[in-house]
Amino acid sequence: MSALDAAQSPENPFAVWTIFHGIHRWYFARGCPPTVRSDRGWVQGLRLSILLGVMGVVSGWLSTLIGRIPSPVLFTFPTLDSAPGMVSVSSFAMGATYGLLVLMPLSRWLGRPWMMAVASVPVSSATFVLAMWVALRHLQSETYDSLMVAGAVGGGVLAVWMIPSFRFRTGWLIALAALVGGGCG
Numbered sequence: 001m002s003a004l005d006a007a008q009s010p011e012n013p014f015a016v017w018t019i020f021h022g023i024h025r026w027y028f029a030r031g032c033p034p035t036v037r038s039d040r041g042w043v044q045g046l047r048l049s050i051l052l053g054v055m056g057v058v059s060g061w062l063s064t065l066i067g068r069i070p071s072p073v074l075f076t077f078p079t080l081d082s083a084p085g086m087v088s089v090s091s092f093a094m095g096a097t098y099g100l101l102v103l104m105p106l107s108r109w110l111g112r113p114w115m116m117a118v119a120s121v122p123v124s125s126a127t128f129v130l131a132m133w134v135a136l137r138h139l140q141s142e143t144y145d146s147l148m149v150a151g152a153v154g155g156g157v158l159a160v161w162m163i164p165s166f167r168f169r170t171g172w173l174i175a176l177a178a179l180v181g182g183g184c185g
Contacts, residue, residue, distance in 0.1 A: 028108050028117075039181050052102070059101040087129055095128025096121050103162065110164065114121040120161070127157045155180055 019035045024034045036047035069087035098120035107117035135150035156175075 020045050020054075027105050030108055032109060052106070055102045055105070056098075059098045062101070063097045065137050066097060067095045068092050087132065090133055091129050093123045097124035098128065099124025103158070106162070110162075112164075123161050124158065127154050127161075130154070130157065 001121075019033070021035050026035070032044075032048075033051065036044055036051055038044040038047065067090050069090055074090050103120035104125050106118050107120050108114075132149040134153050135146045137146075173177035
């Protein structure tokens, strides 16, 4: 086997382009995507992390483009400084982009029925608007960093939504998601 064949084989953990092969068949299908499955646990974890990371980055890029589109303001709220915070139609669309590109397929991979997977889109939109409200409401606060708190709120709410049932052993995932969200914020 040549070095090129070894690099293109699905068992090579660093052949990251192979995880997208046949995406149109498995993106919304139940169960683990076949391109990330492996006998070695660390390889499967690496592939799944890369796949979810790329999905998140693409979602972020599309959300940024959507956020630049002028849209009507739905409501305003007071902030600590003189400028009011505004929530527009594009704010909901930005959250829906993440829900559609990341949470909905992830819900299906976890085995959730279609109704719960589709419900991830409005939950993601509402969570984005809530996190944005937290960030804008306290933007000038000197006691804590509002973006970190907004990220922690967003991560925590989405973790509660995505965890199938709350048990003590899964409760740490909510705290971890809030911690990671706050760190990213």
